[in-house]
Amino acid sequence: MTIYSASWVVPVTRPPIPGGRVAIEGRHVSWVGRPGDPGEPRGRVHDLGPGVLIPGLVNAHCHLELSHLAGLAERAPAGFVPWVESLMAERGPGSAEEVRAATRRAIRQLESTGTVAVGDVSNALAHLDLLEESHLRVVVFYELLGWDPGRAERILAGAADVMALAARPELRTRVKIAAHAPYSVSPALMAGIVRRGGPAAMHLAESPEETRFLAQGDGAWRAFLGRRGLGHVPFEAPGVSPVAHVDAMGGLREGMVAAHCVQVDEADCALLARRGVFVAVCPRSNQGLRVGMAPVRRLLAAGVRLCLGTDSLASAPTLDLMADMALVQSQFPELSPEVVVRMATLGGAEALGLPELGAIEPGRSAELAFVPASGAPPDPLRFLTSGAAQAGPLPA
Numbered sequence: 320m321t322i323y324s325a326s327w328v329v330p331v332t333r334p335p336i337p338g339g340r341v342a343i344e345g346r347h348v349s350w351v352g353r354p355g356d357p358g359e360p361r362g363r364v365h366d367l368g369p370g371v372l373i374p375g376l377v378n379a380h381c382h383l384e385l386s387h388l389a390g391l392a393e394r395a396p397a398g399f400v401p402w403v404e405s406l407m408a409e410r411g412p413g414s415a416e417e418v419r420a421a422t423r424r425a426i427r428q429l430e431s432t433g434t435v436a437v438g439d440v441s442n443a444l445a446h447l448d449l450l451e452e453s454h455l456r457v458v459v460f461y462e463l464l465g466w467d468p469g470r471a472e473r474i475l476a477g478a479a480d481v482m483a484l485a486a487r488p489e490l491r492t493r494v495k496i497a498a499h500a501p502y503s504v505s506p507a508l509m510a511g512i513v514r515r516g517g518p519a520a521m522h523l524a525e526s527p528e529e530t531r532f533l534a535q536g537d538g539a540w541r542a543f544l545g546r547r548g549l550g551h552v553p554f555e556a557p558g559v560s561p562v563a564h565v566d567a568m569g570g571l572r573e574g575m576v577a578a579h580c581v582q583v584d585e586a587d588c589a590l591l592a593r594r595g596v597f598v599a600v601c602p603r604s605n606q607g608l609r610v611g612m613a614p615v616r617r618l619l620a621a622g623v624r625l626c627l628g629t630d631s632l633a634s635a636p637t638l639d640l641m642a643d644m645a646l647v648q649s650q651f652p653e654l655s656p657e658v659v660v661r662m663a664t665l666g667g668a669e670a671l672g673l674p675e676l677g678a679i680e681p682g683r684s685a686e687l688a689f690v691p692a693s694g695a696p697p698d699p700l701r702f703l704t705s706g707a708a709q710a711g712p713l714p715a
């Protein structure tokens with residue numbers, strides 16, 4: 320058994336514990352409390368010193384296979400559609416080895432910044448072995464996209480083959496079927512994904528260009544489809560919001576992880592809550608692409624379950640989830656830091672279906688993180704969202 324002590328323990332499911340201790344047996348937490356509390360186990364105490372012991376962070380939306388495109392948001396011309404075009408242009412040329420090396424570095428970056436689990440969106444599933452070698456728990460969202468409805472059945476058949484290969488029982492990584500976005504997945508393809516129990520995740524209501532395309536069928540996205548040779552595809556704009564459009568296609572599944580949800584009004588928020596959708600807020604990605612910021616308070620008020628994601632290095636500067644916590648807090652200063660910390664831990668664990676993570680409690684996983692401080696912080700939750708806090712793995 321190992322017993323850790325720190326200036327604070329933040330269990331998430333109960334108030335922070337000053338001078339708290341956490342006992343670990345094997346891979347699980349066996350006891351949490353203060354010295355002298357009932358049931359305190361005996362054993363050597365490993366004092367972590369000034370700082371905060373927290374559950375390992377859960378990054379609910381990331382694309383590790385895009386890590387070789389780091390810095391794209393700064394390089395690409397301004398605007399969401401030019402960024403997508405730059406991404407498509409730069410994505411192809413990288414050699415498989417470059418892509419894998421960048422993916423390996425990105426995994427190390429997640430591990431070194433206190434993240435223990437990730438919702439990883441992938442089109443290629445070419446890095447499952449790297450995920451397996453890592454310390455991370457990973458739910459891979461195998462993402463389909465295709466605007467031409469004539470290709471939907473072929474895409475679905477190919478996906479079934481790939482997913483059958485990825486569903487090997489010896490793999491820790493789970494693979495779930497996902498959709499890219501309402502502006503890149505034809506209604507025919509979405510119907511097929513829904514028939515197969517998906518989408519487990521998708522991008523939703525990210526940019527004003529998406530909202531406009533679904534409302535009126537025109538704008539920068541329509542022009543982009545034309546440049547991609549898809550101008551002939553018949554599409555009658557539904558004239559509703561992205562959230563309402565996906566719901567009408569049966570896509571708002573209970574437990575789905577919807578990334579972004581920046582362009583949402585009150586009715587959208589109520590619908591997301593009613594359908595039991597998790598929203599992965601990705602604030603630094605949204606800032607990088609200048610699409611706005613998810614209305615976190617409105618989503619919470621509607622009862623939407625929130626988690627936090629970095630998104631890929633093609634839109635966010637790093638994969639350090641603490642930086643996203645800090646940005647949410649600075650954008651919504653009146654928001655309780657407890658809510659922000661919950662998004663990055665328990666909220667993500669619930670969204671990814673990992674009930675052993677997200678909180679420090681007896682029976683839960685011992686995958687924790689430590690956030691050192693120069694002295695004992697007076698308010699640990701506020702410290703965690705201050706922008707000055709840096710999480711890392713527990714010292715061995």
Ligand SMILES: [Zn+2]
Binds near residue numbers: 440578630
């Ligand atoms: Zn994304």
